[in-house]
Amino acid sequence: MSLQLQTNIAKPDSFYNRLIDMQRDLSEEEVQMMNAKLILLLSNHIGEEEVLFEAMDLAKP
Amino acid sequence: MLNTYDYPEFDYQQSAEQQSGELKRHPVVIIGAGPIGLTAALECANQGIPVVVLDDNNTVSIGSRAVCYAKRPLEIWDRLGVASPMVEKGISWQVGKVFFKEKLAYQFDLLPEQGHKMPAMINLQQYYLEEYMVNECERQELIDLRWKHKLLSISQNHDIATLVIETPDGVFNMEAQWVIACDGANSDTRKMLGGDFSGQFFQDRFLIADVVMKNDFPTERWFWFDPVFHKNQSALLHKQSDDVWRIDFQLGWDADPEGAKKPENVIPLLKQMLGDDCEFELEWVSVYQFACRRMDKFRYGRVLFAGDSAHQVSPFGARGANTGVQDIDNLGWKLKLNLDGKAPIELLDSYSEERVFAADDNLMNSTRSTDFITPKSKSSRVFRDAVLQLAEKHEFARPLVNSGRLSTPTPYLQSSLNSEDEDAFSSCMAPGTNCADAPITVSGHSSWLLNHLGGQFKLLIINEDAAHSVEQGGVKADVLKLGTDFDDTERLVSQRYDGEQGAVYLIRPDQHVAARWRKFDEAKIKAAIAKACCQH
Incomplete structure (x- = not known):
């Protein structure tokens, strides 16, 4: 399987809203830690190395 | 400081060749009587090669230094007849605990497969290991151990290396068909030959201490990330024999290496770790900075490099001495066949090929551990701490925790000495793999x-x-x-x-x-x- 780049989230606004809401009232350090955990949790859920590496490459500046 | 161990002093003796002034040609000369040089001597004797070992000192390792010995080196030493006292004196362990701040993040069990003669891992002070090997070398007629022999210079042509040696009786020359340089990370032999030795230096310092104490701590490996008793750094506690414990503290790059070693600085640190009630005595303290590097190739003409002189890794995962012993395992039979005219010099190049491959595997593993233990940037520190926090509750994060991946042999799957499988076999025991015991x-x-x-x-x-x-x-x-x-x-x-x-x-x-x-x-x-x- 390769990285899904078509729309896959049913309710985009709801998802994005929750993502931003999570960060409200947190310090910069707390946000960084939260984001790192989120990446680790989701990466494990995806599991497939090929997909993960493709996403990493795509995310690079 | 206390002494649980009496360091032996080996006698210097003037050799017959120095006394007579006769230039002798030896099949194999080994530089350095540390764990790798002594293993090399035993391996050569086992192969029937007469061998001379030169060491500029006259005792064993000062301080415990290398501590953990894995199954494969023990199997090699067993073949050379020296494993039983090591296993008997050593401490077998299989549980490791990893703490993050004050909490247990997770624990692992090495869970060694049953049906192997040697244990998965033992802990033993390096001086015991060397002493047992010196004793065995002295029993072997083919081994000529020479203390207080310092290599001053080396030159070589296509067939022969000439060594200039200094002893308390002056300077003399020796010739060797092959030289095995086992003179450690600061190898003088390597410097004399202008050997390329490059890689990564880590901007960090560690304090290691041998502490004598009687307590009821279990025989386990305990590793702390960012412990309350040593904030923002890491620490390790590991048992050795004779109630000696190895304790490592990460110090950070700014630490003063000389000051950190002083008992007045070490003892308060240990008290914070062990608690005020714990009675202990310091036996040995050292501060080091480590590097992950190797030589470009392990054969320079008639000189073969083995152990730390050829490759240096961070200590996480016990990969230094263990991999050095496997260098010798690879080298001995090749030297014998070449000396007997049954194999060309190319076979010695395969030593370099196979062991460079293994060294790269070790370097990769130890660099990964080092990156986890001492994160290089603020955001890699955040990821590291996130892994440790998640590991406490979630199984998935535990394999990401890296406090040192313990040394296992690297199979030479790509080696030019292998004949490829023609018949269908399961993947274990593929050509290039070390044989499993049973x-x-x-x-x-x-x-x-x-x-x-x-x-x-x-x-x-x-x-x-x-x-x-x-x-x-x-x-x-x-x-x-x-x-x-x-x-x-x-x-x-x-x-x-x-x-x-x-x-x-x-x-x-x-x-x-x-x-x-x-x-x-x-x-x-x-x-x-x-x-x-x-x-x-």
Whole structure:
């Protein structure tokens, strides 16, 4: 399987809203830690190395 | 400081060749009588090569230094007859605990597979290990151990290396067909030859201390990330024999290495870790900075580099001494065949090829551990801490925790000495892999498979009728046949070597698989021996 780049989230606004809401009232350090955990949790859920590496490459500046 | 160990002092003796002024040519001269040099001496003697070992000092390792010895080196030492006192004196352990701040993040069990003679890991102070090997070297007629012999310079032509040696009686010259440089990370031999030694230096310092204490801590490896008693750094506690404990503290790059070593600075640190009630005494303290680097190649003309002189890794994962012993395992039989005119110098290049491959694997693993233990940037620190926090509750994050991946042998899967599989086999024991041990019965007595392999080429025959010894270019492979030479009482040989449908293994003298087939075929075996010896 390769990285899904078509729309896959049913309710985009709801998802994005929750993502931003999570960060409200947190310090910069707390946000960084939260984001790192989120990446680790989701990466494990995806599991497939090929997909993960493709996403990493795509995310690079 | 306390002493649980009396350092032996070995006698210097003037050699006959220095006394007479006669220039002698030796088949093999080893520089350095540390764990790797002593192993090299025993391996050469085991191969029937007379060997001279030179060391500029006259005692064993000061302080415990290398502490953890893994199964494969123990198997090699067992072949050389020195493993039993090590295993007897050493501490076997298999549980490791990893703490993050004040909490247990997770624990692991090495869970060694049953049916192997040697334990997964022992802890033993390096001085004991060296002492046992010195004792064995002194029993061996082929080994000439010379203390207080310092190498001053070395020159070489195509066939011979000339060594200039200094002893308390002055300076003299020796010649050697081969030199094995086992003189450690700061190898003078390497400097004399202008050997390339590059890699990564880590901007960090560690304090290691041997502490004597009697307590009821379990025999486990305890590792702390960012502990309350040593904020923002890491620490390690590990048991050795004689109630000596190894304690490591990460100090950070700004620490003053001389000041940190002073008892008035070390003792308060230990008190914070062990608690005020714990009675302990300091035995030895050292501060070090480490590097992950290797030489570009391990053969420079007639000089072969082994152990830390060839490659240096961070201490996380016990990869230094363990991999050095495996260098020697790889080297001994190749030297013997070359000295006997049965293999060209190319076979010594395969030493470099195979052990550089193993060194790179070690370097990769130890660099990864180092990056986890000492994150290089603020955001990698955040990821590291996130892993440790998640590991407490969630199983998925535990394999990401890296406080040192313990040393296991690197199979030479790509080696030019291997003959590729033609028949279908399961992937374990593929050509290039070190042989797995298994319990066997020989003439009604319990024994171990590895005790019957090694030293010479062997043909391990499992569930296959036709078999006889095979000779190729002066190299003979004798048969070790299931049913005739041994019984597979627990069926573990058949299982571990995928032998139910019949198997013929060509085993190298270093107990590594060179080739394997389902059926005995003399022509194929001859070709595989020739390939494994670089005979053309």
